[in-house]
Amino acid sequence: MSQTTYSAQLFATCLVDAIRPAAGLATLRLLERLGVKVIVPSGQTCCGQPAFNSGCLADARAMARYTVDLLEKSPAPIVVPSGSCGDMIVHRYRELLADELAYASKVERVAARTYELSQYLSDVLKVQDVGARCRRTITYHPSCHLLRGLGVRSAPSKLLDSITDARCVGLSGAEDCCGFGGTFAVKMGELSSGMLDRKLDAIVESGADTVVACDAGCLMHIESGLKRRGSNVAVRHLAEVLVESE
Amino acid sequence: MNSPSMSFQQRVSHALADGQLRIALDRTTERFTSKRVAGLASLPDADAVRDYARSIRLHTLSKLDDYLEQFEANVTSVGGQVHWASDAQEANEIVLDLARSRSVKRVVKSKSMVSEETELNQALISGGLDVVESDLGEYIIQLAGETPSHIIAPAVHKTREQVGQLLADKLGVPMTDDPVEMTATARSALRDVFLQSEMGISGVNFGVASTGSLAIVTNEGNASLTVTAPRIHVAMMGIERIVPTLDDLAVMLLVLARSATGQKLTVYTDLLTGPRRGDPDGPEELHVVLLDNGRSRLIGTEVSEVLACIRCGACLNACPVYQQIGGHAYGSVYSGPIGAVLTPSLDREGPWHVLPEASSLCGACREVCPVRIDIPRMLLALRAETVHSGKGNRWVRVGFWLYRIAATKPWLFRCGVSVVRQLTKMFFVNGWLLRLPSPLPSWTRSREFPVIASRTFSEEMRDREKGSGDE
Numbered sequence: 026m027s028q029t030t031y032s033a034q035l036f037a038t039c040l041v042d043a044i045r046p047a048a049g050l051a052t053l054r055l056l057e058r059l060g061v062k063v064i065v066p067s068g069q070t071c072c073g074q075p076a077f078n079s080g081c082l083a084d085a086r087a088m089a090r091y092t093v094d095l096l097e098k099s100p101a102p103i104v105v106p107s108g109s110c111g112d113m114i115v116h117r118y119r120e121l122l123a124d125e126l127a128y129a130s131k132v133e134r135v136a137a138r139t140y141e142l143s144q145y146l147s148d149v150l151k152v153q154d155v156g157a158r159c160r161r162t163i164t165y166h167p168s169c170h171l172l173r174g175l176g177v178r179s180a181p182s183k184l185l186d187s188i189t190d191a192r193c194v195g196l197s198g199a200e201d202c203c204g205f206g207g208t209f210a211v212k213m214g215e216l217s218s219g220m221l222d223r224k225l226d227a228i229v230e231s232g233a234d235t236v237v238a239c240d241a242g243c244l245m246h247i248e249s250g251l252k253r254r255g256s257n258v259a260v261r262h263l264a265e266v267l268v269e270s271e
Numbered sequence: 272m273n274s275p276s277m278s279f280q281q282r283v284s285h286a287l288a289d290g291q292l293r294i295a296l297d298r299t300t301e302r303f304t305s306k307r308v309a310g311l312a313s314l315p316d317a318d319a320v321r322d323y324a325r326s327i328r329l330h331t332l333s334k335l336d337d338y339l340e341q342f343e344a345n346v347t348s349v350g351g352q353v354h355w356a357s358d359a360q361e362a363n364e365i366v367l368d369l370a371r372s373r374s375v376k377r378v379v380k381s382k383s384m385v386s387e388e389t390e391l392n393q394a395l396i397s398g399g400l401d402v403v404e405s406d407l408g409e410y411i412i413q414l415a416g417e418t419p420s421h422i423i424a425p426a427v428h429k430t431r432e433q434v435g436q437l438l439a440d441k442l443g444v445p446m447t448d449d450p451v452e453m454t455a456t457a458r459s460a461l462r463d464v465f466l467q468s469e470m471g472i473s474g475v476n477f478g479v480a481s482t483g484s485l486a487i488v489t490n491e492g493n494a495s496l497t498v499t500a501p502r503i504h505v506a507m508m509g510i511e512r513i514v515p516t517l518d519d520l521a522v523m524l525l526v527l528a529r530s531a532t533g534q535k536l537t538v539y540t541d542l543l544t545g546p547r548r549g550d551p552d553g554p555e556e557l558h559v560v561l562l563d564n565g566r567s568r569l570i571g572t573e574v575s576e577v578l579a580c581i582r583c584g585a586c587l588n589a590c591p592v593y594q595q596i597g598g599h600a601y602g603s604v605y606s607g608p609i610g611a612v613l614t615p616s617l618d619r620e621g622p623w624h625v626l627p628e629a630s631s632l633c634g635a636c637r638e639v640c641p642v643r644i645d646i647p648r649m650l651l652a653l654r655a656e657t658v659h660s661g662k663g664n665r666w667v668r669v670g671f672w673l674y675r676i677a678a679t680k681p682w683l684f685r686c687g688v689s690v691v692r693q694l695t696k697m698f699f700v701n702g703w704l705l706r707l708p709s710p711l712p713s714w715t716r717s718r719e720f721p722v723i724a725s726r727t728f729s730e731e732m733r734d735r736e737k738g739s740g741d742e
Contacts, residue, residue, distance in 0.1 A: 039678070042728040043688050044721050049728035065732050068681035076671040078632060080654030080663065084675035091679040120648075173634035202591050206631025208667070213629055214713025215283055219595045220631065221717065249718035 031150065032062040032101045036092075036139075038110045039071035040241035041262075048241055048262035052106040052142055055268045059150055063104075066095050074113040077121060078207045089118050090128060096139075097131050102149060103139040106264055108171025108240045111141035116174060141171055143239055143263060147180040154187035159269040161259075163188075164196045164233035166224070166247065168240035172200060181239055181263055188266065196236075197227045205246035221250045228258060235259040237266055279602065279625045286596035295430045296597050303424075303588040306533025307639065313535060314525065324526050325642040327519045328579035332570065338480040338513045339561070345483030349545030351557035359389035362562045366391060366472065366505055367398045369558055373503060375400065375469040379461075381487070381494035382406040383474030384422060384582060385507045385562050387604045388617075391472070403464045405493040410457050414441045420598030420606065423531050423584040428597045461493070471497035471554070475508035476581070477523055478559070481516045484544040485559070488528065488537040495541050504546065504554040510561050511578040523581060526641035530583040565617035573652040574616045579642050580609050586636035586646060592629055601626060608636035612649045624662050627653040685729060692723035 033056060037049040056063050073088030092114070096103050105111040115136050122128040146152050163185055171177045185193050204210065204220025211217075224247065228236050236251075236258055238244050248260040277285065286292055311317040331338055343353040356362035362385075370378065378400050380386065392413075395402045404413040408426035411434055412419060419425030426434065432448045439446040444456050465471075473494050477486040485506050487494045498504045514520045528534040547553035569575050587593045587607030598606030603614040603623065611630060615623035627650040636646040657663045677687040698720075714720060726734075 037728045043691075043723050046724045046726060046728035046731055050731060067729075067732070069729075070678040070681055070684045071674070073675075073678070076675060078651065078654070079667055079671060080651065080656070080658035081668060081671040081675075082655045082658070084671045087675045088678045169631070169633040169635075173638055200635075202631050202633035202635070204591070204631055206633070209628070209631045211711060211714050213280075213283070214716055215280070215287055216592055216595060216629065217631065218717035219287055220591050223591075245721050246718070249714075249721055252719040253717060 030062065031060065032064065033104045033145065034096060034099055034101045035063050035065045036069055036072075036096060036103050036105045036110070036114075037065070038105060038107045038241060040245060041106060042069075044245055045241045045262065048106050048244075048264055051262065051264035051268045052104065055155065055264050056104065058268070059146075059152065059155060061150070064099060064101060066099070069095055072110045072113045073121075074110060074117070075207050077113065077117060078209075082121065086121055086125075089121050089132075090125075093118065093122070093128060093131050093135050096135050101138075102145065103135065104142055104145045105139060106142045106239070106262060107242070108141050108168045108175055108177065109242060111139060111144070112170040112174030114139045141175055141177060141239060143171075143180040143184060144175065144177050146184060153183050155184065155267050157187075157191075157267045157269055158189040158271050159266060160190050160271065161188075161235040161266065162192045162194055162233045163235045163237050163266065164194050164228060164231040165199070166196060166203065166228070166236055166238040166243060167200055168238050168243045169202050171239050177239075181237070184263065184267060185237060188269075190271075191266070194231050194233050196231050196233075198223065199227075201227075203243045203246050205242050207242065210246060221246060225250050225254060225256070229256060233258065235261055235266065237261050237263055239263045277602075279600070279629070282600040282602055283596055283629075286600040291430055291433060292428055292597050293595075295428055295433075296594055298430070299424060299427045300588045300594050303532060303584070304639075307530055307585055307588070308533075310529035310533030310535065311526075314529070317526075317529075320522065320525050321641055321643060324522050324581075325579065327514060327522055328581070328642050329576075331513055331515060331519075332511065332575065332578050335511065335513065335567075335570065338515055339510060342478050342480040342483060342513055343561075345481065346478075346545070346557075346559055347483070349483050350548055351483065351545050351559055354558060354560045356389075356560055356562045356564070358564050359562070362389045362507065362560050362564070363391050363394035365558075365560055366507075367394060367400075369503065369505060370395065370398070370400055370470055373469070373556075375503065377401045377464070377468040378403070378470045378472055379464050379468035379497050379501060380404050380406075380409070381471070381473045381489065381497040382409055382425070383472065383507050384419070384604065385474055385509055386472065387419060388564065389507075389562065391507070403461070403468070405461050405464065405491075405497055406489070407454060407457055407491055407493075410461065411437060414438070418599070418604070421584055421587055422582050422605065422607075422609075428599060465496040465500045468501045470503045470505060471499075471501035472505045472507065473498050475506050475512055475559075476527065477512055477514045477520055478508055479515075479517055479520055480513055482544055484517070484520075484542050486520055486524070487541040487543070488524070488539065489541075490532075490534075490538045492539045495539055498541065498543060499553055502554060503556045503558070504543075505558045505560060506543075507560045507562065510563050510566050527581055527583055530585040530639065530641040565619070569616055572616075574612060574649045576644050577609065577612045577616060577649060579644055580613070581642060583641055585639040585641065589635040589639040591631070591633060591635065601629070608646045608650070609644070612646055612653065615653055624653070624657040627651075627657070685727075688723060688727055692725075695720070695722055
């Protein structure tokens, strides 16, 4: 890293806030450790993706406007520890608020400076080894919207590969969806469970003791399934393992 | 067998419980998926070809009326006849009238999804005609009395063991699971059908506007016989399946078979320009039935891009939902991701608004589409339309309205999170779940229910601010 002082806004997302605060705290600690001055804008709630994916566009728009207004106040880059929420802000806000002239330039500004965490680490800070150390056998699940939405393919794996004492193992059918899909998991419970089963089988087969992903939704889904199976495979957000130093 | 009276959820349960279906789908979708990757890798720059193919499709759709007129003029100038059908019934009547006025008794068909869309076979059979499907997969499902479950592999839902048994039961041949032997059985049964039929009905992969040619691709050569042996050839196509020129056709053929089966080209590519004209072979008459059936209405709408589809089936093979349930569970002629967009778009009055819900929006379909159709975006547009028209679940609507109110007022959002935390505590006793309000049991069937953290991230942040103030 150069001598430049970095600052960033952390948009934690609603799922990290309510279900997985550890991922938010780890993101904060990781960024600060890397010398980034982190602002956590108060009043942040939800990007609106659940409503958008369910076709409730008016509600999604209200949440998008709210989030854009909140994040637009500071010129600092926005770091989101979630691929799908990042994709929502970067790609979907443009479509969602396309007809609202007052928001056109605001959305562009916010979208242009929003990064998913691994993307921020590799593209902005240009770090690959964050100095983490842990004795884990890790397998990585690339979440769909991070992979196919934001096009982040290799950054998380490179960060994981650089962890001292950790061993990374492959996941068969890695790029297959875990079956979460927000309300899909409830509306289409059986289909979603079927997809999750395949993912869990692959995780168990991989021989890993820890599965890592960059999306609180997928982590929640995978963890809920592993718990039901009585598996002892640990489920961690990327940030959570990157702050470990044993 | 699925029955049309079952709900989508019932058909899904039914499909998931079918072990044979799982075996059949696993075998085929995995094979298609890996072959597709290898097939595209054989192009020097597959991405550029796909971009170009997409631009050809979108350009054609933007001037579809012009190209259709050009196509009709050129089909006519080479001696063919074009028939316009605004809906399925009209298309079937056109074919039936042609058959009746020309004393046709026997019809042989090669694969045509458009004819499935119009339910042509039933119409012809009720009209007293003998109809035999000549594509091996279609032949199998015709014997079984079923419908296709995949755009390019209609019998993909059957294992080869099931097919062997079917042939033994229906044709009295010895049971075998050897595909070569089974193909030979079908081949000998079909040979006479080709020779005796007075009318051959085919689908069309692309109609070429500048020449009036029809391009038909197969791996079995059955279309070549269907369109040449009988006296009359009737080609059925959707109005969107036009390419401007032969050069454009060449580009589409670069990606079609590669995306479908991984082949560089299918074994047979027929390019037909008009009926017999002095030459000794070919049909005496060529009729092209152009079917609209809701397509023209889609132009200029949010789902117009669905008309760019070239029916390769790659999105079905890549889809984790299709991989689990196959095509029949969708209950529609077109299944998989593209079917979930096409079906409710073409048939707006039908019971199809559930289909766009059958996706986790993982984007695998968009990734493999040779012409890069943004299927997830259209699924979202259709979901929004369902909500907008009031057809969706009211509780979902009310739920998100409440959520939005909370999510735009941070104090209310924090209160909401606390309330939900308290509520879930009531449902959890010693960490165990006692009961959950509907529809959440569909989550807890296979998964524990996540609990709200005892300290949320925003609560931690508030403490941190207070703490730093004290320091």
